[in-house]
Amino acid sequence: MSPGERPGEFDLIARYFAPMAGAGGLGLVDDAALLTPPPGCDLVLTKDALVAGVHFFPNDPPETIARKALRVNLSDLAAKGARPLGFLLGLGLPTDWREDWLATFASGLAADSALFGCPLLGGDTVRAGGPLILSITALGSMPAGTMVRRSGGKPGDLLYVSGVIGAAALGLHLIRDGDPPWSRPLSGDARAALISAFHVPQPPVALAEGIRLHASAAMDVSDGLIGDALKLAKASGTGLEIEAARVPLPLPGTPLPTLVARHRFLLDAVLTGGDDYQVLAAVPPDRASAFERAAQDIALPVTPIGRLTARGVRIHGFAGEDLSFGKPSFGHF
Amino acid sequence: MSPGERPGEFDLIARYFAPMAGAGGLGLVDDAALLTPPPGCDLVLTKDALVAGVHFFPNDPPETIARKALRVNLSDLAAKGARPLGFLLGLGLPTDWREDWLATFASGLAADSALFGCPLLGGDTVRAGGPLILSITALGSMPAGTMVRRSGGKPGDLLYVSGVIGAAALGLHLIRDGDPPWSRPLSGDARAALISAFHVPQPPVALAEGIRLHASAAMDVSDGLIGDALKLAKASGTGLEIEAARVPLPLPGTPLPTLVARHRFLLDAVLTGGDDYQVLAAVPPDRASAFERAAQDIALPVTPIGRLTARGVRIHGFAGEDLSFGKPSFGHF
Numbered sequence: 001m002s003p004g005e006r007p008g009e010f011d012l013i014a015r016y017f018a019p020m021a022g023a024g025g026l027g028l029v030d031d032a033a034l035l036t037p038p039p040g041c042d043l044v045l046t047k048d049a050l051v052a053g054v055h056f057f058p059n060d061p062p063e064t065i066a067r068k069a070l071r072v073n074l075s076d077l078a079a080k081g082a083r084p085l086g087f088l089l090g091l092g093l094p095t096d097w098r099e100d101w102l103a104t105f106a107s108g109l110a111a112d113s114a115l116f117g118c119p120l121l122g123g124d125t126v127r128a129g130g131p132l133i134l135s136i137t138a139l140g141s142m143p144a145g146t147m148v149r150r151s152g153g154k155p156g157d158l159l160y161v162s163g164v165i166g167a168a169a170l171g172l173h174l175i176r177d178g179d180p181p182w183s184r185p186l187s188g189d190a191r192a193a194l195i196s197a198f199h200v201p202q203p204p205v206a207l208a209e210g211i212r213l214h215a216s217a218a219m220d221v222s223d224g225l226i227g228d229a230l231k232l233a234k235a236s237g238t239g240l241e242i243e244a245a246r247v248p249l250p251l252p253g254t255p256l257p258t259l260v261a262r263h264r265f266l267l268d269a270v271l272t273g274g275d276d277y278q279v280l281a282a283v284p285p286d287r288a289s290a291f292e293r294a295a296q297d298i299a300l301p302v303t304p305i306g307r308l309t310a311r312g313v314r315i316h317g318f319a320g321e322d323l324s325f326g327k328p329s330f331g332h333f
Numbered sequence: 334m335s336p337g338e339r340p341g342e343f344d345l346i347a348r349y350f351a352p353m354a355g356a357g358g359l360g361l362v363d364d365a366a367l368l369t370p371p372p373g374c375d376l377v378l379t380k381d382a383l384v385a386g387v388h389f390f391p392n393d394p395p396e397t398i399a400r401k402a403l404r405v406n407l408s409d410l411a412a413k414g415a416r417p418l419g420f421l422l423g424l425g426l427p428t429d430w431r432e433d434w435l436a437t438f439a440s441g442l443a444a445d446s447a448l449f450g451c452p453l454l455g456g457d458t459v460r461a462g463g464p465l466i467l468s469i470t471a472l473g474s475m476p477a478g479t480m481v482r483r484s485g486g487k488p489g490d491l492l493y494v495s496g497v498i499g500a501a502a503l504g505l506h507l508i509r510d511g512d513p514p515w516s517r518p519l520s521g522d523a524r525a526a527l528i529s530a531f532h533v534p535q536p537p538v539a540l541a542e543g544i545r546l547h548a549s550a551a552m553d554v555s556d557g558l559i560g561d562a563l564k565l566a567k568a569s570g571t572g573l574e575i576e577a578a579r580v581p582l583p584l585p586g587t588p589l590p591t592l593v594a595r596h597r598f599l600l601d602a603v604l605t606g607g608d609d610y611q612v613l614a615a616v617p618p619d620r621a622s623a624f625e626r627a628a629q630d631i632a633l634p635v636t637p638i639g640r641l642t643a644r645g646v647r648i649h650g651f652a653g654e655d656l657s658f659g660k661p662s663f664g665h666f
Contacts, residue, residue, distance in 0.1 A: 030568070031409045031552050032379040032473075034480050037370035046365040047421045047470065049457040076364045088380045090423055090468035124382040130463010135423035137380065137470040140365075150363050219364050235363070 012125060016106035017089070020113045020120045033121035035085065041141040043085070046076035048222075052094070052131035056199075057175070062101050063108025064199040065134070070112050073138035075203035075220035075277035081148040081212025082140030084118035084205065090135035092128030116205055146212050153217035153236030153282035155310045160215075160291065160302045162204040162278045165225050167197030167250035169273020170266070182263060185255040193251060201277035207302070210294030215281040224272035226315060227328035228280055233308060236282065241314045242306035244271065244323065261318045271315075272328050282308055345458060349439035350422070353446045353453045366454035368418065374474040376418070379409035381555075385427075385464040389532075390508070395434050396441025397532040398467070403445050406471035408536035408553035408610035414481040414545025415473030417451035417538065423468035425461030449538055479545050486550035486569030486615035488643045493548075493624065493635045495537040495611045498558050500530030500583035502606020503599070515596060518588040526584060534610035540635070543627030548614040557605035559648060560661035561613055566641060569615065574647045575639035577604065577656065594651045604648075605661055615641055 037043060050069050052058040070087060077084055089109070093102075113120055118138065171194035174183055183191060203220070211218050217236050221228050225247065233240040244267060249257045260266045281302075283291045288304070295302040315323040370376060383402050385391040403420060410417055422442070426435075446453055451471065504527035507516055516524060536553070544551050550569050554561050558580065566573040577600060582590045593599045614635075616624045621637070628635040648656040 030413075030483050032377045032413050032415075032480075035376040035378060036477065037374075037376060041370075043368040043370060043376075044365045045368060045421060045454055045470075045472075047423055047455055047457045049423050049425065049459045049468070051425065051459050051461045053462065054459065080363075080365050082365075088378060088470055090380055090382050090470075092382065092384065092425070092463075092466050092468075094463075121378055122380055124380045124468065126382045126384050126387065126466075128384045128463055128466050129386065130425075130427075130461055130466070133425050133459075133461050133463070133466060135382075135425075135457065135468040137378075137421055137423075139378075144369060147365075147367050 012102065016102060017120060020110040033088065035121065035139070038141050040144055042144045042147055044077055044080045044082040044140045044142070044147060045137065046073050047135065047137045048072045048076065049133065049135040051133050058132065060199060062105035066105045066108035067112045067200050069134040069136050070109060070118065071201045071203050072222065072277055073136050074116055074118065074205050075201065075222065075279065077138055077140035078203055078205050078208045079148070079211065079218045079220040079279045080140065081146060081208050082142045083208055084116055085139040085141050086119045086121040087136050087138040088121050089123035091123065091125045092130070092133035093125065094132050095127065095129050142212055148211055148215050148218045150217055150219050150232050150235035153232060153238055153308045154284065155238050155308050157216050157282035157284050157308045158288050158304045159229065159240065159242065159306045159308065160281045160283055160304050161221065161225065161248065162207055162300060162302050163202060164248045164250045165221065165276050165278060166270025166273060167194050168201065168275035169269045170250065171195040171198035172273070172275065173269060182259055182266060185259065187254065190251050190254045190256065197250065198275060201275070203277045204279050204300050206298045207279060207295060207300050210291055211279060211281055214287040214291035214294065215283050218279055218281040221276040221278045221280050222274055224274040224328060225276065225280070226271050226325055230313065230328055232280060232282065236308065239309035239311040239313055240306060241309050243316045245318050246303065246305045247271065248301065248303040268325065272325055345435065349435060350453060353443040366421065368454065368472070371474050373477055375477045375480055377410055377413045377415040377473045377475070377480060378470065379406050380468065380470045381405045381409065382466065382468040384466050391465065393532060395438035399438045399441035400445045400533050402467040402469050403442060403451065404534045404536050405555065405610055406469050407449055407451065407538050408534065408555065408612065410471055410473035411536055411538050411541045412481070412544065412551045412553040412612045413473065414479060414541050415475045416541050417449055418472040418474050419452045419454040420469050420471040421454050422456035424456065424458045425463070425466035426458065427465050428460065428462050475545055481544055481548050481551045483550055483552050483565050483568035486565060486571055486641045487617065488571050488641050490549050490615035490617050490641045491621050491637045492562065492573065492575065492639045492641065493614045493616055493637050494554065494558065494581065495540055495633060495635050496535060497581045497583045498554065498609050498611065499603025499606060500527050501534065501608035502602045503583065504528040504531035505606070505608065506602060515592055515599060518592065520587070523584050523587045523589065530583065531608060534608070536610045537612050537633050539631045540612060540628060540633050543624055544612060544614055547620040547624035547627065548616050551612055551614040554609040554611045554613050555607055557607040557661060558609065558613070559604050559658055563646065563661055565613060565615065569641065572642035572644040572646055573639060574642050576649045578651045579636065579638045580604065581634065581636040601658065605658055
C-alpha cells in the first residue's frame with residue numbers, strides 16, 4: 001500500500017475486526033458466520049441502527065460511538081432475559097473516513113466485545129457516502145420458552161427500572177446547549193458524568209437472568225421512559241401508573257434531583273428524553289422481593305416506580321399532581 | 334395523520350413490514366425476534382449491505398432494490414449449504430423518502446420473502462440523511478457440523494459454478510453506456526435479460542442441499558468469478574485452473590457468447606465484473622456425478638469450469654492462451 005492510500009475492505013477486516021471475532025466468526029474470512037445454538041435454548045435477535053447526527057455526533061470519540069452501537073443492542077437482549085452470543089456489524093463509512101478513526105473505533109468495539117462476552121461473528125463494511133451509519137445485529141440465548149415479551153404484564157404487576165433514568169437525555173442537553181443555566185449548580189464532575197451517560201450507556205446485561213426468572217414483561221428504555229412504558233402497557237393490554245418521585249435520578253447527593261423536581265422541563269427530559277438503555281420490567285408482586293434480591297446479588301440497582309393497572313394512564317408528579325406529556329417519547333424518525 | 338404527512342416508524346412497521354413477519358418476528362411489536370433453532374442444526378449468519386449509487390441506482394424500481402438486497406444474502410446461505418430461516422432488515426432512508434416508494438419496496442420484499450420461505454424477523458428503520466442504505470442479516474441452518482466452508486477444497490477437486498456468469502456485469506454496462514457498439518447484435522429481449530440480471534439476481538437457493546452433501550468448499554460469486562475463485566483457493570491452500578471457454582455464459586443461442594469470446598473487454602467484464610450471486614463450489618471428482626444429479630433434480634444448471642491444483646493460478650482463454658487480470662474482482666469499497 002503506498003503512503004496515504006487507504007486499505008481495502010479485506011485489509012480492514014483482517015487488521016481491525018478479525019482480532020475480536022469469536023470461533024463462529026471463522027476468522028471473518030468466510031462468507032458467513034457459523035453458530036452452534038446452545039442446546040435447549042431459544043435465540044433472540046435484535047437490530048438497532050445508529051446514524052451520525054441523529055444518534056450520536058459525528059465528532060464523538062470513535063471508541064464511544066462503537067461502544068454505544070453495541071450497547072444499545074445489549075440492552076434489548078437483557079430485557080428479553082437473554083445472554084449475549086455475538087453480533088454482526090454493518091458499517092457504512094462516509095467518503096472521508098480515515099484509517100486512524102477506524103482503528104480507534106475498532107479498539108472501543110473490541111473492549112466492549114470482551115467486556116460483555118459478545119464476540120464479533122461477521123458483518124459488512126461499505127463506503128456509503130452519507131453520514132456514518134452503524135447497524136448491529138446482536139444475538140442472545142436463553143432456555144427454550146423463557147423469552148420475556150412485552151406483552152406478558154398483568155394488572156397489579158410492579159413496574160421496575162434498572163439503573164438511573166434521564167442521565168443521557170440531560171447529558172445531551174449539556175452537549176447541545178453548552179452551559180445552560182439549570183446546570184450551573186452542578187460540579188464539573190457531575191456534568192461530565194451526564195455527558196458520559198450519553199456517550200456510553202450502561203445496559204444491565206447481568207440482570208438478564210433476574211428478568212427471565214421473575215419478570216412477566218420487559219423491554220429496554222430507549223425512546224423515553226413514559227413512551228416506552230405506554231408501549232409495554234399497550235402490548236400487555238393493561239393501564240399503568242408511574243410516580244415521578246420514585247424514578248431513580250442520576251447523581252443522587254448532588255443538586256440534580258432537586259433541580260429535576262423543581263423544573264418541569266428537566267423532568268420532561270428525564271421521563272421522555274430516551275437514550276437510557278436500561279430495562280423496564282413488570283414484576284408480579286409475589287416475585288418482587290426475589291427480583292430485588294437477584295439485582296442485589298449482582299450489585300445492580302432496580303427501583304419500583306409504579307404498577308400496571310386494569311386501565312388508564314396516570315403519571316404522578318413530585319407533588320402527587322397528574323402529569324401529561326405532549327410527546328411521551330423521542331422520535332428519531 | 335394529516336394529508337402529506339409521513340407516517341412514523343411504528344406506523345411504517347405495522348403497515349408495510351408486519352405482514353411479512355414470521356412467527357418469530359412476534360408481529361414486529363417486541364424489541365427482538367425469537368428463534369427456536371431447528372433441533373440438531375447449526376446456524377449460518379450473513380450480512381450484506383447495499384448502498385444506493387454503489388450497488389444499485391437510486392432510481393431503480395423499489396421492488397427490485399428490495400429483492401436484490403435479500404437475494405445477495407440468500408446466495409451466501411446457499412453457498413454454505415444452509416436453507417433460509419429468516420432475515421432482519423436495517424433500512425437507512427434518505428431525507429426525501431416517500432411513502433409510495435416504501436410501499437412498493439415492501440411489496441417486492443414480501444414477494445421474495447414468500448418465494449424463498451425466508452420470513453422477516455425484525456430490523457430497524459432510521460432516517461439516515463445520506464443515500465438509501467440496506468443492511469440485511471440473513472439466517473440459515475443445516476444439520477450440525479455440515480456447513481460448507483471456503484477452506485475445505487483439495488487439489489484435484491472440480492470447480493463448478495451454478496447458473497450463468499457475467500449477465501449482471503454486462504447488464505450494468507448496458508445501463509451505464511446506453512447503447513454500446515458491442516451490444517448492437519443483441520435483440521431488445523436479450524438486452525433486457527442482461528439488465529434484469531443486474532436488478533434481480535437468481536441465487537441458487539434450492540442447490541443448498543446438493544452443495545452440503547457433495548462440495549468440499551463453496552462461496553457465492555459476488556465480487557467477480559476470478560477474484561472469488563482466488564479467495565476460495567487461498568482459503569483452501571490450493572492453486573487453481575479455470576478454462577474461460579467452459580464458463581457458462583448468459584443467453585446461449587444469441588450472438589452474446591461469440592461476442593464475449595472475441596472481445597477481451599467483454600470477457601473481463603464476465604469473469605471479473607461480479608454481481609452474479611451464483612455459487613462456486615469445489616467438488617471432489619468422486620462426488621461430481623452425484624453433485625450434477627442433485628442439480629439436475631432441481632433443474633438448476635451447474636457447470637465444471639476448472640479445478641483446484643496443488644499450486645499456481647492458470648486462467649485459460651478461449652484459444653487456450655493464458656489470461657491475466659489486472660483487477661480480478663470488483664471492489665465497491
